[in-house]
Amino acid sequence: MYCSRVVDDRVTPGSQTSLREANRARIVNAVQQRGSLTQVELAGLTGLSPATVSNIVNELTGSGVLHTSPTTRSGRRAQQVTLARNLGLVAGLHFGSRSLRVALSDVAHRIVAEQRLPLAPDHRADAGLQRAAMLAEEMVASVGATMSEVLAVGVGIPAPVDVRTGKVATRGLLRGWDGVPVAEVLGGLLATPVHIDNDANLGALAEQRLGAARGRRHVVYLRVSHGVGGGLVLGGEVYRGRIGAAGELGHVTIDDNGTVCRCGNRGCLETFVGAGAILETLRSSHGHLALRDVITRAEQGDPGCRRVLSDAGRHLGIAAASVCNVIDPEVVVIGGQLAEAGEMLLGPLRATLGERTIPSAAGPVEVVQGELGPSAEVRGALAIALDRVSIPTGMVTS
Numbered sequence: 001m002y003c004s005r006v007v008d009d010r011v012t013p014g015s016q017t018s019l020r021e022a023n024r025a026r027i028v029n030a031v032q033q034r035g036s037l038t039q040v041e042l043a044g045l046t047g048l049s050p051a052t053v054s055n056i057v058n059e060l061t062g063s064g065v066l067h068t069s070p071t072t073r074s075g076r077r078a079q080q081v082t083l084a085r086n087l088g089l090v091a092g093l094h095f096g097s098r099s100l101r102v103a104l105s106d107v108a109h110r111i112v113a114e115q116r117l118p119l120a121p122d123h124r125a126d127a128g129l130q131r132a133a134m135l136a137e138e139m140v141a142s143v144g145a146t147m148s149e150v151l152a153v154g155v156g157i158p159a160p161v162d163v164r165t166g167k168v169a170t171r172g173l174l175r176g177w178d179g180v181p182v183a184e185v186l187g188g189l190l191a192t193p194v195h196i197d198n199d200a201n202l203g204a205l206a207e208q209r210l211g212a213a214r215g216r217r218h219v220v221y222l223r224v225s226h227g228v229g230g231g232l233v234l235g236g237e238v239y240r241g242r243i244g245a246a247g248e249l250g251h252v253t254i255d256d257n258g259t260v261c262r263c264g265n266r267g268c269l270e271t272f273v274g275a276g277a278i279l280e281t282l283r284s285s286h287g288h289l290a291l292r293d294v295i296t297r298a299e300q301g302d303p304g305c306r307r308v309l310s311d312a313g314r315h316l317g318i319a320a321a322s323v324c325n326v327i328d329p330e331v332v333v334i335g336g337q338l339a340e341a342g343e344m345l346l347g348p349l350r351a352t353l354g355e356r357t358i359p360s361a362a363g364p365v366e367v368v369q370g371e372l373g374p375s376a377e378v379r380g381a382l383a384i385a386l387d388r389v390s391i392p393t394g395m396v397t398s
Contacts, residue, residue: 084108093381158198160245163195220327291337330365
C-alpha cells in the first residue's frame with residue numbers, strides 16, 4: 001500500500017486522538033515537501049515542541065513511514081529525518097524547447113535515475129508524450145521497479161498552463177500543443193496520475209524549497225534559455241493567476257516598436273534576451289554560435305559576447321523591476337542556461353534593478369544565480385508529483 005491515507009470517521013474532532021493525527025500529518029507533510037529536515041528544523045517549521053516532534057518521529061520511524069540518520073548542523077549532532085524510501089517512486093518530466101529531461105525519485109527526494117534527450121525544434125505533443133512515456137517506463141524498469149510503484153508524475157512545459165484542465169492556457173506559444181489535454185493523455189499512457197504546470201513555475205518551486213531561495217516566502221524566478229519564462233512564489237506558494245499565465249516576464253514589452261514576438265506582441269523581453277535574439281545579434285560578427293559558445297567566449301574575454309550578455313542583464317532588469325515594484329519579493333533567482341554567465345549577466349541586472357525599483361531602507365532586492373542548474377525544472381516536476389502523494393501516517397485508532 002503506497003498512496004492511501006486511512007481516515008477513521010470515528011475520531012472525534014478536537015479529541016486527543018485527532019490532535020495527535022493532525023500533528024503526525026504536519027510532520028509528514030513538512031518532510032514530504034522539504035525532502036529532509038532535522039528534528040530541530042521540524043519543530044521550528046511545524047510549531048510543535050521538540051519533545052512532541054521527537055515522540056512522533058520515533059513512532060513513525062517504527063511504523064516504517066519515516067527514516068532517521070545522524071548528522072551534524074553547525075557543529076552539533078542532530079537527527080536527519082526523511083520519508084522511508086520504500087514507500088514508492090515518483091517521476092518528473094521537463095519538456096524544454098529543445099530537450100526532454102526525465103527523472104525518477106523516491107519519496108525521500110533521492111533521485112534514483114535521470115536522463116536527458118534532445119528534441120526537434122517545434123516538437124509536437126503527440127510524438128513528445130509518446131516518447132516521454134516510453135522513456136519513463138524504461139527508466140522505471142532500469143531501477144528494478146514497475147509502473148505500479150510510480151505513485152504520481154509531474155510534468156513541466158514551456159508555456160502557461162491551466163492546472164485545472166491540464167492544458168496549455170494560451171495559443172501560439174507552444175506550437176503543436178494547443179488544446180492538448182497533456183495530463184489526461186500522458187496519464188492514460190502511463191496508467192498513473194499526472195500533474196502538469198509551467199516549467200518556470202516548477203523552477204521557482206524547486207529553488208524555493210531546495211535551492212537558492214530556500215526559506216524565502218516571496219520569490220521571483222526567471223528562466224532564461226532559448227526562451228524566457230518566469231515563476232512567482234508568494235507566501236510560500238506558487239502564484240499562477242487566472243489562467244496560469246502569471247509571471248510570464250518573457251512577454252513584458254520592452255520596446256513598443258520592437259520585433260514581433262511569437263506571442264503576437266512587439267518588443268517582448270524574449271525578443272531581446274532569448275537565445276535566438278542573442279545569437280542573431282552576434283551572427284554578423286561571430287558567425288554561427290550556440291548559447292554555450294557565447295558564454296564560453298565571454299568568459300575568455302571576447303568583448304562582443306560580453307557586451308550582449310551585459311545588455312541581456314540590463315533588459316532582464318527592466319522587466320524584473322516592474323514585477324519587484326508590484327510584489328516586493330525577498331529574492332530574484334536567475335535560472336536557465338544563460339544563468340551560467342554568472343556576474344556578467346547578474347551584475348548589470350542588479351544595477352538596473354537598483355535604478356528602477358523603489359528605494360528601500362533594507363537595500364535593493366537580492367539577485368542570485370539558481371543553485372539547481374539545468375535540473376531545477378525537473379526537480380520542480382518531482383515536487384508537484386510528491387505533493388499529490390498521500391503518505392500514510394500509520395495512525396492506529398481504537
